[in-house]
Amino acid sequence: MAFVKSGWLLRQSTILRRWKKNWFDLWSDGHLLFYDDQQRHDIEDKVHMRVHCINIRVGNECRDFQPPEGKPRDCLLQIVCRDGKTINLCAESADDCLAWKIALQDARTNAGYVGSEVMYDETAISSAPPPYTAYATPSPEVYGYEQYNGAYPPPGPQVIYASNGQAYAVPYQYPYQGPYGQPAANHVIIRERYRDNDGDLALENSPGFPKY
Template sequence: MAIVKSGWLHRQSTILRRWKKNWFDLWSNGRLVFYNDQQRRDMEDEIHMRVDCINIRNANACRDLTPPDGKSKDSLLQIVCRDGRVISICADSADDALAWSMALQDARVNTIWRECTTSSTLCSTDGLLGRWTAVCSCLHLSLSRALHFRC
């Protein structure tokens, strides 16, 4: 599995609403993981874009959100999750925010690929209904649109 995009972004904390710098990795299987540092020692949280995300808001669509000092409103993004969470992030520039938005949107709508642990064969979902197409001998399950698998 490969990293599609990674870098520093500001993330607004959920309780105090303070902006904090986090290292973000977007993986080819659609997982967005953020850490306290670039060495990836302390994971803050993880979102599976295809499963958890229902919308990505850009710039002015980020209602009632003020960017960190020195950043423009065009640098803002919000990831709206099925469980009601809204992850507010801010890039260093409008161009960087656009690049992140495109990568996140792509991860949200495209087919998910996972490599099986017992073979080198790839398995995939159809991308629409979350049903697994067995290309290998793994057992794949879809429960309440949450994707689970075991090899």
Template sequence: MALVKSGMLWRQSTILKRWKKNWFDLWLDGILVYYEDENHRQLEDSIHLRINCINIKAGYECIEGLPPEQSSRECMIIIYLRDGSKLALCADSSDDALAWKLAFLETKYSPVTQYDPADDHYQTVAPNAFNTIYVNPRNCGYPQSGSGMTHVWVHENPFYNTGGQIALGMLAGAVTGTVLRSLMWSPCWL
């Protein structure tokens, strides 16, 4: 997918309501990904705007919440999500906030198409294009492919990697349980 807009924005945390800077990437298929910094090392979260976003407000439309101390209300952006939560953001200027809002709306409402070289036309990609399988019985312009060969494309979400995290969490829980169990019962055996 193509990158629509990227840059630093202030984001209000959900629990402590503190403002911190994050690097945001907005992709053409409507996925908003934000990282701890511009190096893309630590993924904070990703939101699929086409599926989860209800409304987007910017500038003086944002009557809820307060912007960071160094910014004004006209720099704020609030994304209201389907689960009832909201993502409060703040840009460096009012023009930047308006540009982000327009980019959010464009990716939310514009269909994403993918070029099919075999038929020389564009096909619409599903809203959640990851883990989608496309089967094409044509040779797709590859001369080495036979006429009866079927091509299969699988699009996977590059940010979906929870298997290792779950296994590590289970291991940490087992070790913690063993240590606590030994500490709790050791005074009884003395």
């Protein structure tokens, strides 16, 4: 945001109707601020031209107040606000008064500034790629399980097949941290093959039988 116009103006007080010299800044957002001095330490008042101002008068249009001593009426400038408030001003010269009128009138009617210096290009925004991938994430049913309000059931036991084709259930080997608690452990029972010949078993256990 930048200054549109700055400079000294005489302002008439609202109570004693005395003229006082103030420094004025007209900003590009339509705000008109005036200070005690050029250092801008203390703001005396401000007005938003597009919001509060309804009319700008100059010269002979300013009929309800008189210019300060030694100044012609062509230097007079008046800002009329919606609430009935008026700001009576006097410029250094008629040309300066005209320049202020043009700047204030543009600030009152210009709608190009919308409250931010960053202007967005709607075309660029509409053509921008989506923030997420175009491919939808597969539903949990694709992987063989259903949704449980954002959490999945605890892992079950694993099934392992022995060399003889018999299946055994092996419990999950890692601690589960989910909301369903620790899964129940499964006992593994390993059965030896049944020997049909008791004599062979006794022969293998005899002291004289060779061990390979």
